[in-house]
Amino acid sequence: MTAQRLKWLGVAAVAAGLGLAPVLLKFFGGLFWINVIAEILIWSLLAASVNLLLGYVGLLSFGQALYFGFGMYGVAIGISQFGLGLWPAFFLGIAAATAMAAVAGAIAVRLTWHYFAIITVVFSLIFYFVAMSAKSITGGDDGLSFSAPPLWKAAGWLLTDRTVQYYFIYLVCAACFTGMAFLIASPLGMRFNAVRDNEQRASLIGINVYYTRWIAFVISGLLAGVGGALFALFGRYASASYMFYHVSGEAVVWAIVGGIGSLLGPLVGTALLILFRELVSGLWENYLIAVGAFVILVVMFAPRGIVGIFSDLVEGRDRRKADARAALRNLAEAE
Amino acid sequence: MDLVIALTINGLVWGLIVALIALGLSIIFGLLDIINVAHGDFFMVGTVLALVIAGTTGFWIALVLVPLLGLAMGLVVERLIIRPTISAASLTIVTTFGLSMILQETVRATFGAQPRRMAAPIQGTIPLFGLEYDVYRLFAAAFAALCIVAFFLFLSRTTLGTWIRAVRQDRETATALGIPVVRVCAFTFGLGTAMALLGGAIAAPITTVEFRTGVDILPVSFMAVVIGGLGNLKGTVAAAVLLAVLEGLISSFADPTLARITSLAVMCMVLLVKPRGLFAGATR
Numbered sequence: 001m002t003a004q005r006l007k008w009l010g011v012a013a014v015a016a017g018l019g020l021a022p023v024l025l026k027f028f029g030g031l032f033w034i035n036v037i038a039e040i041l042i043w044s045l046l047a048a049s050v051n052l053l054l055g056y057v058g059l060l061s062f063g064q065a066l067y068f069g070f071g072m073y074g075v076a077i078g079i080s081q082f083g084l085g086l087w088p089a090f091f092l093g094i095a096a097a098t099a100m101a102a103v104a105g106a107i108a109v110r111l112t113w114h115y116f117a118i119i120t121v122v123f124s125l126i127f128y129f130v131a132m133s134a135k136s137i138t139g140g141d142d143g144l145s146f147s148a149p150p151l152w153k154a155a156g157w158l159l160t161d162r163t164v165q166y167y168f169i170y171l172v173c174a175a176c177f178t179g180m181a182f183l184i185a186s187p188l189g190m191r192f193n194a195v196r197d198n199e200q201r202a203s204l205i206g207i208n209v210y211y212t213r214w215i216a217f218v219i220s221g222l223l224a225g226v227g228g229a230l231f232a233l234f235g236r237y238a239s240a241s242y243m244f245y246h247v248s249g250e251a252v253v254w255a256i257v258g259g260i261g262s263l264l265g266p267l268v269g270t271a272l273l274i275l276f277r278e279l280v281s282g283l284w285e286n287y288l289i290a291v292g293a294f295v296i297l298v299v300m301f302a303p304r305g306i307v308g309i310f311s312d313l314v315e316g317r318d319r320r321k322a323d324a325r326a327a328l329r330n331l332a333e334a335e
Numbered sequence: 336m337d338l339v340i341a342l343t344i345n346g347l348v349w350g351l352i353v354a355l356i357a358l359g360l361s362i363i364f365g366l367l368d369i370i371n372v373a374h375g376d377f378f379m380v381g382t383v384l385a386l387v388i389a390g391t392t393g394f395w396i397a398l399v400l401v402p403l404l405g406l407a408m409g410l411v412v413e414r415l416i417i418r419p420t421i422s423a424a425s426l427t428i429v430t431t432f433g434l435s436m437i438l439q440e441t442v443r444a445t446f447g448a449q450p451r452r453m454a455a456p457i458q459g460t461i462p463l464f465g466l467e468y469d470v471y472r473l474f475a476a477a478f479a480a481l482c483i484v485a486f487f488l489f490l491s492r493t494t495l496g497t498w499i500r501a502v503r504q505d506r507e508t509a510t511a512l513g514i515p516v517v518r519v520c521a522f523t524f525g526l527g528t529a530m531a532l533l534g535g536a537i538a539a540p541i542t543t544v545e546f547r548t549g550v551d552i553l554p555v556s557f558m559a560v561v562i563g564g565l566g567n568l569k570g571t572v573a574a575a576v577l578l579a580v581l582e583g584l585i586s587s588f589a590d591p592t593l594a595r596i597t598s599l600a601v602m603c604m605v606l607l608v609k610p611r612g613l614f615a616g617a618t619r
Contacts, residue, residue, distance in 0.1 A: 060425055107607065117370065118561055119606050125554055126599045133592040246550070249372065249432050256429050286444040292436030299429045300419050 003318045007311065011181075011264055018170060022163045031162060036278055038166050040271045041173040042234060045227030046247075047254040047266030048180065049220040054252075055261035056184060057216040058196035059112065062248050063120030066104070066127050067221040069243035070097040071228025073131070073138060076238035080146040081137075086159075086233070089149075093229035094222060101221020102214075109213035112199075121245050131240035143239030159233060169230055176226055181263055183219065192216055257298050259305025268306050337466050339587045344463070346583025347576065348472045351479040352538050354575035356552060357559035358486060358568060359530030365566045366503050366523045369417065369427040373435040375553030377528050380438055381405065381535020382544045383446050386453045394456035394540070401536040402529040409528025413521045435549070442546040450545035475537050482533060483572060490568075499523055503566070558598060562605045564612015573614060 018037065025031050046068050053059045074093025078084040084092065104123050111119055131138045138144060151157040151168060159165045183189050191212050194202040203209050232238045258269020276294060280287040302309050360374045381401055388397035416434060420426040455471035462468075490496035498519050501509045510516050542548065558578060563570030578598050585594035605613055 054425065060428070107603075111606065111610065114370065114565065115561075115606060115610055118557060119603065121554070121557075122599050122602055122606070126596055126603075129592050129596050129599070133590070245554070249428075252425075253429050253432050256425060260425075286440050288436045288440035289444070292433040292440070295433035295436075296416050296430045299426045300416070303420070303423065303426055 003311070003314045006314050010310070014264060014267070015174060019174075022166050026163075034162050034166050036274065038169045038234060040267075040274050041169050042227050042230045043251070043254065043274065044267040044270040045173060045176055045230070046224050046251040047258065047270045048176070049223035049227070050248075050251045050255040051258075051260050051262075051266045052180065052220040052223065053216060054255065055265070056189065056192040056196060057213055059109070059213065059216070060117045060252070061108075061120040061217075061220070062117045062245060062252065063104075063122075063124030064220070064224045064251050065243050065245065065247035066120075066124035067097040067101050067224035068228035068231070068247065069124075069127065069131065069238075069240070070100045071225030071230075072232040072238045072242060073144075073228075074225070075229045075232035076144045076146055077137065079149065080144060084149075086149045086151055090229050090233070093232065094225045097225020097228060098218060098222045101218045101225070105214050105217030105221065109210060109217055121248065124243060124245055124248060128240060128243040128245070131243055138240050139238070140240055143237055143241070145237050148233055148236050159236075165234065169234065172226060172230060176223060177263065177267070180223070184263065188212075188215065253295055257295060257305055259307030259311075262305075262307045262311065265305055265307040272306060339584065340464050341466055341468070342583040342587040343580055344468065344583075345472070346580040348476040348479075348541075349538075349583070350576035350579030351476045351483070352534050353552070353555055353559060353579055354572040355479050355482055355486075355537070356531050356534040357556040357563075357571050357575050358483065359527035359534070360556050361560045361563075361566070361568055361571045362499070362523055363527035364560065365568075366499065367417070367421065367427075367520055369421070369424055369431070371527075372428055372431040372553070373412075373438060373549075374431075374527075374531055374556060375549030375551070376435045376438040377405065377408075377531035377549070378535040378538075378552045379546060379549035380408070380442065381532030382539040382542065382548060383442055383535075383546075384532065385536035385539040386451065386544045387446070389453065389456070389539075398533075398536050402533040405529035405532030406525045408532070409525035410521060412528065413524040417524060418517075418521070439546045439549070446546065448546065450543040453540045453544060455540040469541075471540055475541060479534070479537055482530075486530070487568070495519075495522070558602050562602055562613055564614055567612050567614060570612050570614035574612075 018041070021037055022031070022034055025034055046064055049064050049067070050061060053061050071093040074096035075089045078089030078092040079086075082089075104120075108116060108119050108123065132140050134140070135142075148159045151159060151164065157164050159168065184192075191202070191207050194205070194207055195209050195212050199209055202212075228242075231242070254269040254273055255266045256269070257273060258267065259265030273291065273295070277287065277291055280290045284290065298306070304312070356374070356378050359377075360371060363369065363371050363374070384401050384404060385394070385397045388400055392400075412434065416430045417427060420430050455469065457471040457474055459470050460467040461470055461473070463473075490500060498509070498514050499522075501512070501514055502516050502519050502523075506516060509519075555578070556575075559575035560571050561574075562578065563572070563574035578601070581601070582591070582594040582598050585597055
């Protein structure tokens with residue numbers, strides 16, 4: 001089996017495992033964990049938005065929480081102020097995040113590397129402070145609570161049913177990751193890589209570097225927005241504190257720990273760190289010390305992330321096989 | 336009018352302290368090419384250590400001891416977590432982010448989560464532009480300014496300072512000339528950390544002391560570094576003072592959040608119009 005096939009098998013196994021999670025957890029009587037998994041899926045979209053920019057286009061954004069926040073507030077304000085149904089509010093949130101990313105991106109992608117990282121964090125800080133002070137609309141630090149309208153009235157699907165809620169989140173996330181897989185394999189995805197690897201060469205072969213980066217920025221804002229919209233529906237709550245730069249920073253950490261430049265790296269990183277936090281926080285009050293140390297150790301010993309270790313193993317196995325074949329051929333020729 | 340003057344002078348005082356911290360950030364950034372997310376927490380550790388040490392031995396000893404502890408801390412941090420990950424800038428963001436979590440949580444576990452205030456070591460006020468102004472704040476501004484001058488003298492007049500400038504300018508040539516580049520980098524990280532802790536010690540009596548203050552100071556110092564121009568140290572100082580005075584002025588007639596938003600907007604403009612910093616070409 002080739003490395004490529006093994007990797008897709010891994011992706012399929014993860015997808016199937018997550019799809020069966022509610023059934024399995026119900027069987028073993030641990031349905032509490034279903035909400036933890038749902039939360040991991042939601043946050044993994046934010047990490048995936050970091051990964052799309054850093055892993056495929058080579059831009060480090062430290063402000064993805066802004067688009068997460070727009071998705072979150074789009075849903076919260078849509079439901080609580082405009083009285084929208086679930087789906088219209090959901091799409092309002094995503095549209096708001098994407099529009100914000102389109103505007104911010106048009107300015108931000110003129111810069112690269114350090115300057116890009118800094119201007120994205122500045123944008124997110126501006127709107128963080130705006131959201132904090134506009135208490136009448138956003139609820140500021142205290143946040144905005146609302147009750148979610150039904151997912152599908154006729155069928156009686158409500159988000160208060162944990163299993164229904166989980167499958168809603170699971171399907172949306174699966175759609176996002178599938179879309180991202182197609183995007184990466186598409187000609188546009190190839191252009192992303194070309195821009196990441198060598199900006200000059202990319203522009204010489206006729207790629208519009210600015211436009212390519214902008215598109216990536218908008219799509220990554222959309223991903224973060226979907227995450228934010230799901231998060232608002234999941235918690236029936238939105239708060240300005242989720243727009244702070246610490247949230248963006250955490251997403252960067254999750255993506256890098258999982259392994260950037262790989263489809264499921266962000267999901268793996270997010271899952272690992274959230275599960276680690278869940279486990280340690282029950283045992284030790286100051287569990288954040290352990291989380292910090294853990295993060296440092298992972299990037300020190302696995303600079304390509306957790307998925308990097310896995311692909312090294314798989315590719316190493318492939319290379320060994322190829323080496324063996326070559327050795328055999330040489331031997332045959334010598335005889 | 337009194338309020339405007341008071342807030343402007345407050346801005347000036349705060350700006351000089353921020354300048355000291357931002358200079359530390361800037362030399363680390365310029366020499367090691369890493370974005371140090373934990374720099375704000377170094378400041379926070381400085382305020383906490385100053386409060387604790389001042390409680391037992393008095394403030395003046397704390398003011399000497401804290402930067403020395405900062406130097407030691409910076410050297411340890413550099414050796415343990417910066418040097419192994421220096422090869423990729425994105426990795427150092429993760430390691431310094433982890434460090435920031437460790438520092439904040441350690442302080443919360445040992446010092447407590449309750450914000451505390453510290454009595455100023457110099458009590459009393461003096462008349463200044465028609466209002467009674469705290470003596471300690473003036474001392475803090477003067478002391479911070481003195482430290483900044485000392486830092487620039489160190490860079491231009493001592494061998495070690497010359498080495499730092501040489502490595503900044505051209506790492507390979509510096510190596511070829513026999514400058515111990517790795518050790519110069521380690522020392523620079525220590526020095527930058529010490530400056531953040533010193534800033535914390537100076538600021539401790541005029542700010543609240545708690546485990547979260549670093550989160551606020553980090554964006555402000557980054558703004559000073561960027562508006563001043565990455566790598567332009569004198570620009571950093573000018574930008575820090577300018578931003579703090581601007582924020583002081585605006586917050587005299589509007590709320591502080593609006594002041595913060597304004598300075599962020601200024602920063603956006605600078606990044607887009609003059610990415611090399613406001614003072615590009617003026618100094619250097």
